[in-house]
Amino acid sequence: MGNILEQLISEQLAEVERQFAIYGNGVAAIIPAIELKNKIARSLLKQEPLKVKLGLDPSAPDVHLGHTVVLNKLKQFQENGHTIQLIIGDFTGKIGDPTGKSTVRKQLTNEEVIHNAKTYFEQFSKVLDMEKVELHYNSKWLSELNLEEIIKLSSSITVARLLERNDFSERYSTGKPISLHEFFYPLMQGCDSVELESDIELGGTDQHFNVLMGRHLQEHYGKEKQVVVLLPLLEGLDGVEKMSKSKNNYIGVDDAPNDMYGKTMSITDELIPKYFDLVTDLSLVEKSRIKEELKLGKLHPRDAKMFLARRIVSIYHNEEEAEKAEEAFKAVFQRGSLPNEVPVIKWSGDKELPIVELLVELGLQKSKTEARKMIQNGGIRINEVKVNDIYLQVDTSEEPIIQVGKRKFVKLQIN
Amino acid sequence: MGNILEQLISEQLAEVERQFAIYGNGVAAIIPAIELKNKIARSLLKQEPLKVKLGLDPSAPDVHLGHTVVLNKLKQFQENGHTIQLIIGDFTGKIGDPTGKSTVRKQLTNEEVIHNAKTYFEQFSKVLDMEKVELHYNSKWLSELNLEEIIKLSSSITVARLLERNDFSERYSTGKPISLHEFFYPLMQGCDSVELESDIELGGTDQHFNVLMGRHLQEHYGKEKQVVVLLPLLEGLDGVEKMSKSKNNYIGVDDAPNDMYGKTMSITDELIPKYFDLVTDLSLVEKSRIKEELKLGKLHPRDAKMFLARRIVSIYHNEEEAEKAEEAFKAVFQRGSLPNEVPVIKWSGDKELPIVELLVELGLQKSKTEARKMIQNGGIRINEVKVNDIYLQVDTSEEPIIQVGKRKFVKLQIN
Known part of the structure; x- marks a missing residue:
């Protein structure tokens, strides 16, 4: 596949570069970049869409803007004709935490899994064309794995490699217990990529280790390795911590227009360019223009935020609601009384x-x-x-x- | 079960002590001793034999005296009416070494497994009454294990605990790779004990970690925990290294009478009491007498070795062959010419x-x-x-x- 780029005519080459620029915008890393170009090229030559995978935790279906970073990236792939593979991790969801210690990993019933998947679907439909999305439940193949296959699988991975994962190494070195079964979670995520022959897997930078496991296991099984696209974690309203429900620093995609608008207005100025990159659907050109004008002082941060807030409400509600939210915000906060910077x-x-x-x-x-x-x-x-x-x-x-x-x-x- | 000893009449108590003394003779450790007494007591009260387990590597069916240490211990249990469970580890045998690196763990066919089991059987029959022995192939249950069960199983064990195993900790600390699948071998050995509800598992001191895993997993599954009986490793003819085929310091149970006799005569004097304890079927009283006389100088080491050699040949051949071997040895080595101590x-x-x-x-x-x-x-x-x-x-x-x-x-x- 190494020389596939040489087989393209100049128009196709330009198309590869165009797509590559879009997918690369705002990401933390593409591992490795050249393979992504090769895959785009192959897809053009063979007229075959790429398979772009995202794994979902079946226990946490409340979607906020932090999640949409990866959704917006998926949307870019979808808009260019590629296939989105959403994996509901129902296998681990149904097992829960076998030690019974974790409240996060509580055991889910079949009904809960399906209900949560449906909730994802509704929320995702605000960004993606869900009719074109493939939905998979990983219990389909993981529940079939037997000990022999698991032993063969795990023979390709060393204990030292697993202990390199940030959270494991920290726990091991500080004497906090790691249950053996925890080593299986990255492996299972990797198995999903083997099973679905994914070309690309998306994940936050905190998923670095787990998504690379897919590459490793695909190679172990003699398949083409997926490209890993890592997305930055979005800081929440406090400007410091990763956006999350538990930190209460989030903008939910189901938030009411006024809340969504007001919360967006409360982000710190430093985050404005990142929010434009990661949670709006603007074109690269528009994003660049805004960032440039902000830098040069041509665009006031407050105005940039208002534009951002309007865009976000438009995506998750509509233009009209966005405008109304803006009016409401102005009525309350800008009736000539409030200063631009409130401590x-x-x-x-x-x-x-x-x-x-x-x-x-x-x-x-x-x-x-x-x-x-x-x-x-x-x-x-x-x-x-x-x-x-x-x-x-x-x-x-x-x-x-x-x-x-x-x-x-x-x-x-x-x- | 704690007070079961109190339920016994004095005759039964004496019987518990008698059996306990036999099983404890020559062993490296009983973990824990009180549980062994309780199990013997229960077996007397309920008139139920104990299940005494030994796992066998299906790839190495050449039995030497090093192996008979554990066989002789099994024999003692058998002579007291308990049931011997021999487990052929065919599941791992058929997988072989999935990394393909180990020549020791080569993949075995079904025919090879059965052939090797038969070879064990023939050789073991020189010590045990094989008609009363239960033979199990662990692929029967291990091949049925699926990922969910394996995850639940491994949730009971920490990575740190596994890395405590001597060979693992050494390799981990010196940066030598440990494949994840290697962590499964002790687990599988433990599963065998869960499946067969073993009361006792025997093993060499080098099996310490693995046999304790059976105790751990039985407890995890809410079963009565097995008692672990660890046997010392028998030094070979060199008096230093563990007896093994690869070290060429072994006495094979299939060796010809003269070889068996001659090799026994070549062990170092220090080893004589240990060999009497571990590889003969003499009674405790006889063993004690010999050790005592040796200590007091009443018995010459050469004569003790000749008695030992004759016993060993008697066990694996017969009395007559043993006598012939002794004559042959005397003819060659004791025709008045050889000194007692040859450097x-x-x-x-x-x-x-x-x-x-x-x-x-x-x-x-x-x-x-x-x-x-x-x-x-x-x-x-x-x-x-x-x-x-x-x-x-x-x-x-x-x-x-x-x-x-x-x-x-x-x-x-x-x-």
Whole structure:
């Protein structure tokens, strides 16, 4: 396959380069890049779509923008005529955690697996054309594996290699137990690629080890090795941690338009280019233009974020809803009163608490008595609405903007 | 089960102690001893034989005295009415070494497995009553194991625990690869115990880790745990290395009577008590008497060895052959000429070489010329036979005794 690029006419070569540029945009790594070019070339020559694989955890069907990084990449492959293989990891889902220690890996029933798969499907349909997607349940082949096959399979892998995986090596060196069965998870993921003869597997950079296992096992079974496309992990609203439900720093694809818009507006400025790259469907040209203008100061970060927020709402709802969300946001936050930069205070206290307590804890008032006075004088606003009730309970999970007097603003952020 | 001993009448208690003393004689360890007593007690109370397991490697059916250490222990259990479970490890035998690197673990056909099992049977029948022995092929259950069961099984074992096994820890720490599939061998051995509900498993001290796995897995599956009886490894004729075919320091149970007798006579004096304990069928009382007399100098080591050699030949041939072998030995080695202690020279040179070269290399003659003269003068004997031919090729593997002149003796020993 090495010289396949030489067999192409110049138009095809240009097409290879065009696709390669799209797939390469915003990714953390392509392993190895030349093989991806060769595969695109072969697909053009033979008029055969490439098989692009993504494995899904059947126990966590709540999709947020962090997941859509990989979905958007899949969409690019789909738009160029390639076949998407979604694998529901139902085999491990049905086993659960055999040690019974992990609450994350709880055992799923058949009904739960199918329900979760359906939930994925609905959410993914906002990005992908699901009619063209192949759906596979890996129990189909994994439940058939017997000890002889497993021994042959595992003979191709050394214990030292498995212990190199970041989390394993850390646990081994600090004396935390690793159950033998945990070594099977990367192997099973690799088996899926062997079974489906995947050409490409996508995954976050935290999946590096596991997706490479597919390459290794395909080679062991004498098959063509898949190319691994690693995608960066998307930081959440806090700008630091990976977006995840447990960190409560996420934008869910099922979030209401106003929430989605408002949350997007709350990301840090540094993240704007990355969000454009990873969670919008804009063309490379448009993305480049925005990033360039931001860099040169031609585009204000606030305006860039508004554009970003509108795009995101458009994808997961529609243009009209996006516009409405923007109007609502403007009505609340931009009626000439709010400054462009509101200082943020991280909050890890109670979810709900009385306004006077909150003001004191945030250091915005010296005592509850003073806080009460300030409210009675009409000097406290939450999200620009004057607080009249001194017993008001504030829901901090809504991350309100609190205004004290005319010039002092603070935005709460859940920690 | 803890208090089962309290349920016994004094006669039964005495019987428990009697059996326990027999099984404990000459062993390296019983893990744990109290459980063995409990099991014997239960077997007496319920009139049920204990199931005593020994696993066999289907690829190495040449039985030597090293193997009989464990066979003699099995025999003691059999003589007390317990059931012997012999497991032919045909499952791993048929897989062979999946990496193809090991010549020891070559893949066996069904015919080879059955042929080797038959060979074991014939050789074991010299020690055990094979009609009362249960024979099992572990492929029967191991080939039925699927991935789900294997994952559940391996969830009970940590990687760190497996890496504690001596050979694994050494290889891991020195960077030598351990294939993942190698972790399965102890597990499979353990599965055999689960399947057969073995009460006791025997093994050499080098099997320590593997036989304990049976205990562990039985517990994991909620079964009564087997007791592990570890037997010392028998040093071979060199007095240093474990007896093994590859070290050429073994006495085969199929050796001819004269060879068997002669080889036994060549063991070092220090080994005499151990050989009495481990490879004869004498009673505890007889063994004690011999060891005591040896210690007190009442029994000459040479005479003890002759008794030992005669016993061994009696077991694997018969009394008559044993007597003949003793006569033959005396005729050659004790016709008043050989001293009791012949100095030994370790030989790691050519297997066959000319007598003159050998004499020079051993430092028995200063030059080939002198060696030739000495032969022509009738001054050289090999195993008491005068050498007439100066071109004689000596087979060193027969470990001959070489005599130079009247008083100088040397015994070759293959290194």
